[in-house]
Amino acid sequence: MIRATLDLCRDVGFQLELLGQVGLRLRSAFHRRGLIADQFFQSGLKVFHVVLFVGLFVGMIVALQTGIELSRFGQEDQIGTIVSLSMCREMGPFITAIILAATVGSALAAELGTMAVNEELTALEVMSIDKVNLLVMPRVLGLAVMCPVLAIVCDTIGILGGALISESQLGVDTTMYFDTVVEALAPVGNLLGLPKDIYTGLFKALVFGTVIGTISCAEGLRARGGAVGVGECTRRAVRNSIIATIIANYFLTWAFFG
Amino acid sequence: MTAPAGEDVLIRFEGVVKAFGEKRVLNGLDLDVHRGETVVVMGPSGTGKSTLLRHVIGLLRPDAGRVLVDGNDMATIRPRELRALRERMGYVFQDAALLAWMNVADNLALPLRETTDLSEREIERRVQEKLMLVHVPGSDERFPSELSGGMRKRVGLARALITDPEIVLYDEPTAGLDPEIAMSINLLMRELRERTGTTAMVVTHDIGTARTVADRIAFLEAGRVHFQAPPDEFFTSDDPRLVRFLGHQGSRA
C-alpha cells in the first residue's frame, strides 16, 4: 500500500516534470511546425470519423433517455436544452478524450515505447538530441489542440443526433429544438464571445488532451523489455490516461459549476 | 578535471564497479585504450561488455572506481562538457537504433540538423559522403524497415560517423550477419581506422572481427579483464579459460 502510493507519487512526479519540460520547449514550436502538423493529422483527422460516429450516437442516446422521462411530465419541448448542455459541458469533451486516449494515446505510447526498447531513445541521447523537443512536445501539443477541436465536432454532431431523435421519437419539431438549444447555450457569462457552457467544455478538452498526451508519452519513454514491455506501457498509458481524465473532469466541473 | 593518465591514454577504466540491483556486472575492471588504438572486448554474453561501452559515453556512471575519457571523469562531468565530449564520439548500436519513421538520409542528417548550424547543402553533402563511405549509396529515401540487416548496420555506422568522431564505440557490429557481410563490415571498420586514425572500442563475439580490426583484445570475465593481448598472442594463448571460450566459438563458426 505504501509502496503503491510511493510508485504513484513517482509516476505523477515524472509526468509533471515531463509536462514542465514540454512547456519550456513550446518556444521551438515554430521550428517544429512540420512535426506538429503531422501530429495534428495523427490526433485529429485520423479519428475524425470515430468522433462523428460516437458523438452522433451519444446525442441520440441522451435525447432518447431524457426525452422519455421529460415526456412523462409533458416537458419534451425542453429536450434541446438538456441535450445541448450535456453535450457541451460534459459528453463532448469527455467522450472525445476517451476516444483519443484509446486510439491516439495508445498509439503514441506504443510508438515511443518501441523506440525506447529498440535503443532509439538511447541513440538520441548519445547524439545529444533533445527527445522531449523532438518527440514529446509535438505529440502533447497535437493532442492538446486537437482534443478541443474534436470536442466541438462531437458537441455539434451530438446536438444534431438529438434533433433526429426529437423529431422522430418525441414529436418535437426541429425549429423548436434548435430554439431551445440556442436559448440554453446563449445566456450566461461570455468569454471571447463564447457562452460559458461551451468554453468551459473546451477548456476541459484542452486539459484532457494535455493529460492524455503527457501520460501516454511518459509511459512510452519508460518502456523496458522488448515487445512485452511495449504492450505493458500501452496498457498503462490508456488506463492511466482515462483515470486521470476522470479525476481532472471532476475537479474542473467542481471549479466551474460547483 | 585533469587526469593522471599518461598522455596517450584516451580511455581509462580504473577499478570500475557497476551493479544492477544485487548483480555486480563490473567488478573492479581496469582497462586502458590509447589514442589511435582499436581495442576489441570479447567475453561470454551477459558479462557486461555493453555495460562497459555505456560507461565510456556517459550513459552509465560507475558505482566505484573511475572512467576517464580524455581526462574527463565521467562520474562528475558536467552536462555541457558531456555534450562536447559526446560530439567527439560515435556509438554504433547492435541493432542500429535508426529512427523508424525517418528515411536513411534524414536519419543521418538528424544529428547535424539538431546540434549544428550547418547549411542544408553542407548537411546533404556530408550525408552522401558517409553513405559512400559505408558503401550504401542510393538508399537515401528508403526507410530502415526496408533495409536488410547488413545495410541497417552500415547506415547505423554512417550515422555514428556523421560528426567525424575521434572515438568510435561498436557494440557487436557483426552480430546476426552472414559471414560475408560481417567481413565487409570488418573491413569497413579497418578502412575507417586507417583513413582517419580513430580510436575504437569494439565489443564482439566474432573472431573474424577481432582478427581483422584489433590492436589488442581484452577478454572479459566476472566483471574484470581476465586477459589481454595483441591478436596473435591472444589466439595462441594457452590460458585454459580462453581456450574454452575460443574453442566453443570455433566450433560455432
Ligand SMILES: Nc1ncnc2c1ncn2[C@@H]1O[C@H](COP(=O)(O)OP(=O)(O)O)[C@@H](O)[C@H]1O
Ligand atoms: N539497465 C540495466 N538494468 C538492469 N540490469 C542490466 C542493465 N543493463 C545490463 N544489465 C544486466 O547486466 C548484465 C550485463 O549486461 P550487458 O552489459 O548487456 O552484457 P553483454 O553486453 O556482455 O552481453 C546482464 O546480466 C544484464 O541483464
Ligand SMILES: [Mg+2]
Ligand atoms: Mg551486449
